[in-house]
Every structure is written in C-alpha cells, then in structure tokens.
Amino acid sequence: MKYQDSQYNSKNQWNKVSIEPQNDNKINLGNERQRTEHHSNATKKSKKEKQQDNQASEYGCVVKGSNQHQLVDYPAGFPLAHPESVHLRAVHPQRMTAKFQESRDTVITFDSDFCSGNLSKVTKGNNKNEYFLWISHDSAPYLEDGYRTWFYFSVHGVPQGEQLTFTFKNLNVQSKLYGQGLKPVFRVLPNTQKKWRRIFTKVNYFINNEDQFILRFTHMFSNTPCETTFFAFSYPFSYEESQAKIDDIQTRFAAASLEKNLYFHREVVCYSIEGRKMEMMTISSRDGMLEEREAIPEDGVDTPCLYPEAQKEPARRPHQFDESKKVVIFTARVHPGETPGSHVLNGALDLITDLKSEQGRLLRKHYVFKIIPTLNPDGVARGYYRLDSLGQNLNRFYNDPDRRDQPTIWAAKRAVAQYATQYKNLEAYIDFHAHASKKGVFMFGNALPDNDRQADNITFAKLVAMNCLNFDMNECNFSEKIMSIKDKNGMSRDGSSRVALQKATGLTYCYTLECNYHNGKRINTLAPKLMKAQGHIEDETAVTDPNSKIYANTNSPPFTQEIFEDVGNAVAIAFLDHIGVNPVSRIPLSCYRTVENVRDDIMNNLAKYSAGQVNVCGVNHFSSSNTKVSKNYQKAEAPFLKKEARGKHSHSGSKDP
C-alpha cells in the first residue's frame, strides 16, 4: 500500500510501543502504580470508567477517558475496516496523567487524557515551580520527525496565587508565529472562566545549543485549587465539541420545526480509519423540497461503504431539492490543529441556523448547506496538528484518494461530486483552514482560464471582504502558481480539496479559507449596513466596529474566537449578497452600490493581474474606495436614507459594547 514506503515503516514498530506515559523523574507520578501510592482516591474508578475499560479490553489495552464512545465497532467484514484499525485504536501516546506531590497538602496534576488533548510527558524543571513539557508527534510513534505544534492539557491543584512556568522541550520551530506575538490560550473550569483567552504574560522562545526550539511561559493561578486550568496552542474545538454542536443544532431545529419552515438532516458519510464517524449535516428550509431522497453515489466498488446507515435503509439519505435551490458545501479540519477553521465554520453555522434573523431564514430559503465539520476525525480526537493516524497529510490526496487508506477524503470527494455531476446544483465549496506563517484571513482560489468566470470567482471573495473587517483581500491568491506548489516532501497542492475538486467538478466558486493563528496586517473599512426595507442603518457590534476597543491602537488585533466567528458570519452574508437577496447589506452604501459594479471593478483588475501586478483586487484599491464611501456617506450622498437613521449611525461608531 502507498503509505508503507514513505509514511511509516511496518507493523514491527507497533510492538515497541508503550501506551504508558514515560517517567524518568521520580517525583513525576505518571503511572498507575505511583498514582496509587500517593493519591489513592484519584484511582477510584467510576462505574462508567470501569465499563469503558471493559469495552476497551477487546483492543488489548485500556483506552482511557471519554474517547471510547466515539468509536464505532465495525461489523465483521466491514469493507472499510483498515488493517491497522485495531492497533491504532489501542495506542494513545499523546494522552497521560501525571501527579506531583509538591507538599503534604499539594498535589499538582497534569492531564491530557481527553478529546484533542496532547501532552506526552512532564518532569520537574530546574527552577522552583517550573515544569518541563513534551508533546507527542502527530501519528506517533511511527513518524520519527512528525509535527509537534498542537498542545492541549490541563493543570489542577495549584495553590491560589502561585505562578507556574512551563517550558516546552520538543516543539517544532515556530519562531515566526511566536515572534509575531502568538500566545497560547487558557480557560478555567468549571466556573471561573469558561471562555478561552490568550494568556496574559509574555511568551519566550529560543533555539538552544542542541538545536531544540524551546518555548516558555509563566501563568498565575488566581483561581482556587479545586478548579482546573486548561492550556492550548490555539482556541480548541475537539471532535466531541463538534459532535455536540451538531446535536445542539439538531435539537433546536427539532424543537422549532413545527412552526418554522426548517430542514435538518445528519448522516454518517463514512467511518474513519479508527472507526469514528465523519458526519455531514444538510441545513435548509422546506422550500423546493422533493419527495425523492438523494441516492447513494456509485462507489465503483463491489463492497459499498458510502453512507453506511443508508446502505440498509435508503430513507436515511436527505431529501432532494428542486432547481430553485443551490447547494453550498463547507468542510473543515482536514488538518486537525487548525482549530480557527472550525470557529470560522461555526460563525457561518450560527447565522445559517439562526431561527430569529431574516438573514438566516433567507440563507435557508435560497440554499441547501451541506456541512462536514470534521474531515479528519481521528487526527482531531488525537490532538494532532496536521496528519491523520497513518501519518498522511490528507489534503494532498484529493486527486486519487484510496477508499481504505484515506476513507474520509475518498467519501468527501464522492459526496461533493454527486451534487456537481449527478444533481448539477453545486454552487460553491469552501474548505476552512488556519495558517502558521502568512498573516491575515484570506482565501486561496483557483485560476480559471475563462475571464468571466475568473471575475465571478474573485468577486465572491471580495464580497466576503466587504462584509468583514478582518478578511484581507490583498492576501488572497487566485494564481495558477499556487495551485501546484510542492511541499518539502514533494506532495503537491494540486491534490488539495480546492484544486482537485475544482478540476473534478468544474466549479467556479471553490476555495480554501485560511486564518493566521495570530493576526493580520490590516483591517478593512466597511460600508454601513443598510436595512433595505426600513432604510435604516443597523448598528455595528464590537467585532465589526473599527472604533471599538478591539481595534484600538492596532492595525490588526490578536485574533479571538469572536473574530474567527465573524469571518464565518461574513462568508454566510456574502452568499446573500451573491444572489442579491441580502436584507441588511453593506453593498448599496459602498462605492460600488451594486454587486455588478464590484464585478466590473474586478474584471478591470484582471488585466493588471495578468500583467503580474499583485494588487489585482488589492487592499490599496479596496481601502481607498471604501474611504471614499465613508466620505460620500458623511456628505449624505445617500438621500434615500431617513434622517434619524443617519444620526443613529453617526453615534454607533463610538459605541463600545
């Protein structure tokens, strides 16, 4: 099989694997025996945990924590069961619990034994209150030189007012990201601080004499020791949280479906290599809904494995819709550590599933949204940064995915192709990612040979920028060149979802949306939001208002979960502007006035682009245009607005909710 020569060697390495955490310091009570001696209460297992242990025993080891229920037991002979599934399900080198008896009354516990957790080893450091930390490679233990960037762990039992220093000893070099000012995030559960925030203190990093990248930060524990503080590389969004989000939408839609015009459907597209569900949601209204349900796409194989629940019960597939509605597909987390992608997707989802807003209603009325929140469920659940559990970068396999080696990509490609080719109703595909080096929030698109279609393609990205302070049109790229850039290992981006799916389907609107983990270079100037029916201006929120505290004294603030969600919100709004049905639009008060004018402007810039001028849809043009809009607006060049509405808007600029 393909991965055997280049990704990892053989099953022999499996035999060397220990699932226990490594402990080379006597104070570190990381294994069961030591834990029992020093803290007997901690080892008392609940009934649920005992059940989980029993269930896990069929795989020859104890898989701890809540991971177990996420796995599906493959039916005997299930065609997608990978030969390595059973081994993979047994090994969790990225999870551990370590206890340090600091005094008679103080036991400090480090824990990474939860969904998306990654911390493999802790020892006492050289200084008082310092701890040395190691994380697990992606796809450990088979990759000698895997990715080591995503960390996620908790600390419990630190006396109130104490400061601890964490020194990471084996991270990949991320000097650029931390040099730009990136800080890890933390939260304190169950009560003190549920929301993730960036840590308050400075982050230090350097490369030591042994060429290791060392990252160090200090944190003051101001909470009581009975609360637990979690730390992570970036705002987490685990596989379990993704499942819970789907549950929540399902519950809300079920509760409201009698009185509202709603359509919601969830289904398993396929199982991952380790047996986790890759789910797809269908979200729409019942307008244009047909009796017929979608067919199971042709597998091209004798042993069908797409949509496993529908293989026996075809009614488990969603309803089809007539030609009045277009399908929009969103996917995320092919790269598991790129959690900002999930928060952008959640921002879009929040508007699409908003049962109170007119924009939400119109999105459901005009589109059928197909959403796969987690393309790499194993990598996300395991706390990996970039790979899957076979050591593969799944976003390089879209050209020719193998149904056994890359089952989720194989299935996602067939799902997308069905709407493009069989039902011919696919309008757009966006895959949500995060970026460690290039600043800002931006899109990679494809270079389409037809100028008209290329103008359409770039226009959609510009509509997102015109709805979002933090989306940077100048960093977008629609060039031929970036469609085939090669990674260090020779894998090409022409195997990425955006490039390969465009080639396979001929889709015009096909993108990768990227967010830098830390910040951007600049913010946009937005035109006001015109409520068309009333002729009023809608107030800005803190995240969309350039005069709010968030944007004080900065060209681009450190990105927060809210900023990522606002990007997704803007993507959803752009789909309303795209078809001219946005009831609260910024386009009428921009210098362009109409989407057609936006497109004409892009068309003119296509010539510049062909001449190699990067500012094809650039920010200089964009900001100066919008500055003009603001001035025009101040000169009351929008006479159709009601007087009081203008007054209202002039105050909203200084509001800082």
Ligand SMILES: [Zn+2]
């Ligand atoms: Zn990515």
